[in-house]
Amino acid sequence: PPVSLDARAKQLVGVNEEDHLILAHQSYKSGKYSQALEHGNAVYEKNPRRTDNLLLLGAIYFQLRDYDLCIAKNEEALAIDPQFAECYGNMANAWKEKGDIDLAIRFYLTAIQLRPNFCDAWSNLASAYTRKGRLNEAAQCCKQALLLNPRLVDAHSNLGNLMKAQGLVQEAYACYLEAIRIDPHFAIAWSNLAGLFMEVGDLNKAMQYYKEAVKLKPSFADAHLNQGNVYKAMGMLQEAVSCYQRALQARPDYAMAYGNLATIYYEQRQLDMAIHCYNQAILCDSRFVEAYNNMGNALKDAGRVEEAINCFQSCLVLQANHPQALTNLGNIYMEWNMISTAASFYKAAIAVTSGLSSPLNNLAVIYKQQGSYADAIACYTEVLRIDPTAADALVNRGNTFKEFGRVAEAIQDYIQAVTIRPNMAEAHANLASAYKDRWTSRSSYS
DSSP: OOOHHHHHHHHHHOOOOHHHHHHHHHHHHTOOOHHHHHHHHHHHHHHHTOOOHHHHHHHHHHTTTOHHHHHHHHHHHHHHTTTTTTHHHHHHHHHHHHHHHHHHHHHHHHHHHOOTOHHHHHHHHHHHHHHHHHHHHHHHHHHHHHHHTTHHHHHHHHHHHHHHHHHHHHHHHHHHHHHHHHHTTHHHHHHHHHHHHHHHTOOOHHHHHHHHHHHHHHHOOOHHHHHHHHHTTTOOHHHHHHHHHHHHHOOOHHHHHHHHHHHHHTTTHHHHHHHHHHHHHHHHHOOHHHHHHHHHHHHHHTEEEHHHHHHHHHHHHHTTHHHHHHHHHHHHHTTOOHHHHHHHHHHHHHHHSOOOOOOOOOOOOOHHHHHHHHHHHHHHHHHHHHHTTHHHHHHHHHHHHTTTOOHHHHHHHHHHHHHHHHTTTHHHHHHHHHHHHHHHHHHHOO
């Protein structure tokens, strides 16, 4: 039966400082972080200046994802012992998770300066350099870590990530396999191996290895998330939902899992569920740019247009050049017949991206309505540069050519459209009409 809180408190009081520390380490190693924290705090109450306990408390808070308290405990230890290299390494890990990679690198370097044979710090520094795109420095750090400890599985895995970032798939594969050979229970390497197979499109292998990763580490939120992504790519949406929910059980503040869950609900037209999940994603990460944009789409589809506008504007506060948010705002103003405002948003979207067709298509419609045929044709031509098989753009450009009196070019576009999409009724009808117009004009001329 579960132990009552009062009985638990009495148990803790009856244990001496050293035993508490031993129990804290044992609980930590077995993944019972809340119990580890109880024992660590008991030691802290008896002796707040024990640096080994402060280091452990920092590590426990890291596992509990309370990075600020992790940093605070390591800073307390460093105030007592400024040469404590491991504290700098642990603070670096926390800052890396908080997204300040530059500060993390500074602390890793300090840890290595204090303890040059600190192989974990070398390996983690490699990971930080990889995230900054400093791949040569990352490679040197991995090599140094493996020189110090050839069996350091984290370093083999990080080297694999580095190879993958450079497009060296076979080399990455070899690194992950070596990590698994050294420690077959190293879940991160199984997950990284799965990610490699997912990137090359082998979804079955990817699924097999993600399953292995979560079997070895049931609390591995990233692996649950990615397993869900594989299921989604396979079209197995209910299984994907289950994986995202397991990711959230393992990490209740996992914004990306809420975002991916919301996307499935949105695609299934469960708009209320989608909006709820996007909102949860934003509560977990107030700087989650895509969640604002996607929630805006869901709100617009649900008829909550003013709220949608607020979401798109919030997205643009975080990323002023977000092309989809600019386009989505343009679409709303287009529907409200505020043509000039819509055009300004479409132009802003076109200015910040060269791979998005929708603002070009919509701006072309506006130009055509205004009689600016040459500008409309230029927009459709750019759409066709992005996607030469865009049959709709060919028909629309053909229509514009036709209205502009350039019937021969219209015919060429219609022919190309029916070649790409043989069942496209509109293209066939417009082609017939264009031939008729050309024949009529020739007859009149005769």
